[in-house]
Amino acid sequence: MSVPIPKTPSIEIAPSILSADFASLASEIKQVEEAGVKMVHIDVMDGHFVPNITIGPVVVAKLRKCSGLFFDVHLMITDPDKYTPEFIKAGADNITFHIETTKDPVGLINRIHDAGVTASITLNPATPVEAIEKFAPLCDMVLIMTVNPGFGGQSFMYDVAKKCIRVREIVGPSKRVEVDGGIDPSTAPIVVSYGADTLVAGNAVFGQKDRKAAVEAIMAAARGVNKPL
């Protein structure tokens, strides 16, 4: 564990390394750290739950040695119960699992907390908020997917983003509500207006040459500067 999860209601950008150069991950993370972010989003995909394969705990452990940022680990895998301990051991600060992937969400949340890290629950665009209603209050953060998980650079699903409103009602003001998929300076203010405070951004940060300018543009938009609403 490096740093604690930032207290809400601060707005945080969590750059997703899925859009970074995988051959230079340490320096890519350094660049966003210098841009002022506190968290980095690490997408773990197993080729079963989603049609893509990314990284495992071995890579997370190596990155842990290079960075003190908060590691927000998003497990898009069929068996989070089995692999969660390995990711925590590797240095995850937060574990996000999908409600579609476990029969025992409460047990998994408890095991994540017992290991000393924060727990987050997420749902695919097609999964209704009711599926996580009972479990969300037990978590530190809820992640709303605004794309179908698997790839970066997809289009933001405007209607799905409205789930944030209900999730914020359920968890109250003290928990984080995170959004993942298609976040950029034009969509960030929309999700913030719906109650989100933690914005995952892959392409909108690592797809841009100037990462500092990219982070600042999303942050400025999220804070209401040039708010298009």
Ligand code: DX5
């Ligand atoms: C998608 C991942 C996202 C992805 C977001 O399955 O969970 O974290 O990196 O990428 P952008 O911000 O490019 O939509």
Ligand code: ZN
């Ligand atoms: Zn993600």
